[in-house]
Amino acid sequence: MMNYQFDILRREHADAEPWHQIIAFETEDANETVATALQKIGTGHSRDVAGREVAPIAWEAGCLQKKCGACAMLINGLPRLACDTFLRQLKSKKITLAPLRKFPVIRDLVTDRSVMFENLKTLEVWSETTSPVKEKDLDRAYDASRCLQCGCCLEACPNFEPGGSFFSAAGFAPQARLLTSCASSMQDNIRKLYQLHIYDGCGKALACEKVCPAGINLDRLLSRSNAVKIWHRK
Amino acid sequence: MKVNIIGAGLAGLSAAITLAKKGIPCNLVSLLPSERAQSVLAEGGINGALNTMGEGDTPAEHFEDTIRAGVYLADENAVRNLTEQAPEILRELRDLGVPFHLENERIIQRNFGGQKKKRTAYARSSTGKVLMTALIDETRKYEVRGLVTRYPHHELEDLLTEELSANSKSSCCGALIRDHYTEEAIVLQGPVILATGGMNGLFPGETTGTVTNSSDAAALVFSKGVRFSNLEMIQYHPTTIRIPGKRCLISEAARGEGGRLFTLRGGNPWYFMEEKYPELGNLMPRDVVSREMYFVAHDPNCCGQVWLDLRHLAGETWRKKLPDLREEVIHYLGIDPAKTPVPVEPGIHYFMGGIDVDISHRTSFRNLFAAGECCSQYHGANRLGGNSTMGAIYGGKVAAQSAAKALAECSGKISGMQAQQTVKEGKGLVPVSEEAAQQISKLLLGALGIVRTEADLEAAIGEIDRMLSGRKDRSGDCTDFRELPAAHSSNPKELRRLLLAKALLLSASCRKESRGAHYRSDYPETEDDFRTKMISYAAGAEVFAAPEQELPPG
Numbered sequence: 001m002m003n004y005q006f007d008i009l010r011r012e013h014a015d016a017e018p019w020h021q022i023i024a025f026e027t028e029d030a031n032e033t034v035a036t037a038l039q040k041i042g043t044g045h046s047r048d049v050a051g052r053e054v055a056p057i058a059w060e061a062g063c064l065q066k067k068c069g070a071c072a073m074l075i076n077g078l079p080r081l082a083c084d085t086f087l088r089q090l091k092s093k094k095i096t097l098a099p100l101r102k103f104p105v106i107r108d109l110v111t112d113r114s115v116m117f118e119n120l121k122t123l124e125v126w127s128e129t130t131s132p133v134k135e136k137d138l139d140r141a142y143d144a145s146r147c148l149q150c151g152c153c154l155e156a157c158p159n160f161e162p163g164g165s166f167f168s169a170a171g172f173a174p175q176a177r178l179l180t181s182c183a184s185s186m187q188d189n190i191r192k193l194y195q196l197h198i199y200d201g202c203g204k205a206l207a208c209e210k211v212c213p214a215g216i217n218l219d220r221l222l223s224r225s226n227a228v229k230i231w232h233r234k
Numbered sequence: 235m236k237v238n239i240i241g242a243g244l245a246g247l248s249a250a251i252t253l254a255k256k257g258i259p260c261n262l263v264s265l266l267p268s269e270r271a272q273s274v275l276a277e278g279g280i281n282g283a284l285n286t287m288g289e290g291d292t293p294a295e296h297f298e299d300t301i302r303a304g305v306y307l308a309d310e311n312a313v314r315n316l317t318e319q320a321p322e323i324l325r326e327l328r329d330l331g332v333p334f335h336l337e338n339e340r341i342i343q344r345n346f347g348g349q350k351k352k353r354t355a356y357a358r359s360s361t362g363k364v365l366m367t368a369l370i371d372e373t374r375k376y377e378v379r380g381l382v383t384r385y386p387h388h389e390l391e392d393l394l395t396e397e398l399s400a401n402s403k404s405s406c407c408g409a410l411i412r413d414h415y416t417e418e419a420i421v422l423q424g425p426v427i428l429a430t431g432g433m434n435g436l437f438p439g440e441t442t443g444t445v446t447n448s449s450d451a452a453a454l455v456f457s458k459g460v461r462f463s464n465l466e467m468i469q470y471h472p473t474t475i476r477i478p479g480k481r482c483l484i485s486e487a488a489r490g491e492g493g494r495l496f497t498l499r500g501g502n503p504w505y506f507m508e509e510k511y512p513e514l515g516n517l518m519p520r521d522v523v524s525r526e527m528y529f530v531a532h533d534p535n536c537c538g539q540v541w542l543d544l545r546h547l548a549g550e551t552w553r554k555k556l557p558d559l560r561e562e563v564i565h566y567l568g569i570d571p572a573k574t575p576v577p578v579e580p581g582i583h584y585f586m587g588g589i590d591v592d593i594s595h596r597t598s599f600r601n602l603f604a605a606g607e608c609c610s611q612y613h614g615a616n617r618l619g620g621n622s623t624m625g626a627i628y629g630g631k632v633a634a635q636s637a638a639k640a641l642a643e644c645s646g647k648i649s650g651m652q653a654q655q656t657v658k659e660g661k662g663l664v665p666v667s668e669e670a671a672q673q674i675s676k677l678l679l680g681a682l683g684i685v686r687t688e689a690d691l692e693a694a695i696g697e698i699d700r701m702l703s704g705r706k707d708r709s710g711d712c713t714d715f716r717e718l719p720a721a722h723s724s725n726p727k728e729l730r731r732l733l734l735a736k737a738l739l740l741s742a743s744c745r746k747e748s749r750g751a752h753y754r755s756d757y758p759e760t761e762d763d764f765r766t767k768m769i770s771y772a773a774g775a776e777v778f779a780a781p782e783q784e785l786p787p788g
């Protein structure tokens with residue numbers, strides 16, 4: 001039997017005061033994740049260490065196998081996917097859970113990440129023409145197609161501010177897909193938007209890549225996009 | 235007025251794009267953004283007879299394989315349309331920038347179960363994800379142009395319907411949705427396309443899909459009287475592993491690339507599929523493989539476990555074709571499938587049955603359409619791997635075309651009282667309690683396993699009836715099930731789920747034969763009399779199931 005203690009930053013609604021609820025959690029399952037633990041303690045039947053009832057905990061989940069990005073949150077201060085965080089891998093038996101900080105909180109661990117989707121609209125991430133991928137570009141197109149829109153990178157990125165004009169990795173990963181396949185008639189516009197919303201704001205120190213739960217090779221996508229950009233400048 | 239699409243996976247996105255291309259506006263409603271839909275999990279691939287592998291493949295052969303694997307239960311005309319359109323859809327997807335695996339700029343197709351030719355296009359083990367990314371990007375174009383309006387944290391709470399006259403079909407005139415962020419209720423008028431995915435929530439923790447597909451949407455429309463079909467047809471995928479909170483699929487691509495199933499008999503490996511089915515071997519349709527796995531696991535001469543042997547695959551195959559799959563097995567089981575056989579067992583993966591639709595994806599209600607996994611079309615008694623992503627995309631297109639026609643017919647008037655009443659309520663419905671969900675799941679799992687019997691099914695139906703009657707008459711003498719939480723609450727979502735669960739069981743009980751995924755040890759033969767849809771529907775608190783020809787039309 002393993003004993004853990006969760007410290008969960010709770011908030012009933014957007015305007016409510018956040019508060020910490022400390023909950024003791026016992027498990028025999030060596031493969032318990034933060035997500036499965038939340039499934040167990042979040043259903044409204046446990047009590048916290050002060051003896052208070054634990055009201056259902058709001059958090060988002062989908063695939064439970066790190067493929068949909070729904071369950072991104074701060075776990076011991078780091079942006080991670082709850083379903084991909086095994087309790088046994090955490091150094092401490094005390095585990096803090098909090099909502100991602102760059103997005104408005106809706107309830108408990110749920111944040112409104114719509115700014116990412118809005119940014120992709122501003123970046124015009126779509127194709128106006130047919131855009132089949134060439135064999136030589138397959139790897140990059142594949143990688144760029146894998147972004148979960150989880151928002152972990154935005155948490156780690158020193159330069160991203162919601163509402164700002166710099167869109168960070170959650171913007172340039174999907175945009176890089178277009179660079180691999182779009183007709184040349186679109187490239188000028190893509191470059192312009194890239195310069196404005198990515199290139200000009202990015203410090204290129206790749207904190208984003210270190211936290212990306214999809215393991216996307218953001219360095220490669222960024223270098224390639226920069227190369228395209230620089231080549232254009234010449 | 236707009237068309238209202240509920241669900242933003244492959245089927246919902248395909249419908250939205252089809253409408254937008256015609257200049258018809260739509261609302262696109264989903265519990266979570268598209269990036270989180272179950273469709274992103276599809277791994278192995280998508281089928282279409284492109285004939286890029288020099289095997290002389292044709293849509294006609296795709297048609298035959300699909301019909302045969304579905305054991306002659308699927309609508310032949312619908313399947314013919316699907317298989318004829320499939321190559322064109324694959325070309326469209328490639329033009330949208332889907333990074334299908336290419337060699338010499340040609341889409342490479344792989345072997346998949348139940349198909350004699352290489353017909354499955356893929357992108358490593360993340361086909362669904364890359365398909366979704368391309369369709370999401372395409373949809374975004376129309377969002378910006380105002381043709382697609384997203385409601386991406388909204389739940390379908392009610393279907394707005396009206397009885398036109400006593401004897402005519404019920405008609406759908408819109409949807410009531412609830413914003414999970416603000417609790418606000420919104421009435422959307424116009425025809426509705428349901429694209430809400432499979433009924434995973436009936437089996438929490440036991441399927442390979444997402445928790446988002448709770449089955450609540452299916453249960454809601456079922457309780458409203460919409461007809462369902464073939465609910466007994468549940469696909470157990472042969473190769474799943476248990477991971478925290480769910481089952482994880484080991485894609486059929488592993489066998490497509492040469493993986494072999496074995497058990498130990500008298501201490502020696504026995505590659506039972508290869509011995510029993512020399513032609514297709516490990517790549518027999520999923521129902522056959524899962525059933526054989528069940529039998530060998532229960533064979534006293536065998537050890538009770540089945541393994542997937544991938545040790546002989548070439549390094550190149552791991553690197554280029556199955557890298558994600560290898561990483562996943564290492565991640566979850568701590569073993570490297572290139573070196574150690576993977577212990578696997580069958581798990582619930584797909585629902586062939588669902589909302590009954592005709593060839594135009596119309597349901598039994600006017601102005602209500604369904605596409606994707608939530609509906610019953612194309613797959614008959616057993617789905618071929620790679621056919622559901624194609625079925626969802628093609629079905630979404632057809633449903634959109636039908637809904638576009640209906641848009642003109644829709645009266646546009648929502649019976650004002652009904653709409654207002656529900657909006658006033660203020661808060662959304664309470665979810666199905668964990669206890670009730672587990673209880674219903676346990677009953678269903680017990681009776682709707684790989685091998686089924688009348689006795690098990692009747693017992694489970696009896697239990698559900700007791701829970702249902704406990705609700706109807708809570709003052710009455712029902713002490714013996716008072717302790718059952720599902721019998722205890724008046725939560726409408728639980729009541730609906732009980733009705734849907736009963737329909738699954740009744741459908742299985744009424745199909746007194748074995749066909750595809752439905753295997754009855756008491757009726758092991760396939761019977762011509764049952765080469766027909768099993769229809770189920772609810773009327774009030776009663777649930778009915780019967781073969782289609784025994785029902786009055788409509």
Ligand SMILES: Cc1cc2nc3c(=O)[nH]c(=O)nc-3n(C[C@H](O)[C@H](O)[C@H](O)COP(=O)(O)OP(=O)(O)OC[C@H]3O[C@@H](n4cnc5c(N)ncnc54)[C@H](O)[C@@H]3O)c2cc1C
Pocket residue numbers: 240241242243244245246263264265266267268271272273274275276277278279280281361362388389390429430431432442443444446447448449450451483583584605606607608619620621622623624626
């Ligand atoms: C692990 C896995 C691997 C697979 N691999 C393959 C494969 O290789 N090839 C293949 O062909 N098929 C595969 N499948 C099956 C295939 O992916 C699905 O059948 C298909 O993607 C279903 O698409 P859909 O659009 O019908 O539904 P989904 O993608 O499930 O989308 C359902 C949508 O409905 C929304 N929704 C649900 N309930 C509600 C509600 N109450 N209110 C509002 N919105 C709601 C959800 O938010 C979501 O947007 C696989 C499935 C799984 C689970």
Ligand code: SF4
Pocket residue numbers: 156157158159160168169201202203204205206207208209
């Ligand atoms: S490289 Fe640095 S600045 Fe650029 S997106 Fe990544 S974290 Fe942000």
Ligand code: SF4
Pocket residue numbers: 069146147148149150151152153154169170173208211212213214215216
């Ligand atoms: S780039 Fe990585 S971390 Fe950022 S949103 Fe995409 S998947 Fe998440």
Ligand code: FES
Pocket residue numbers: 060061062063064065066067068069070071072081082083084
């Ligand atoms: S639930 Fe999908 S990534 Fe965690």
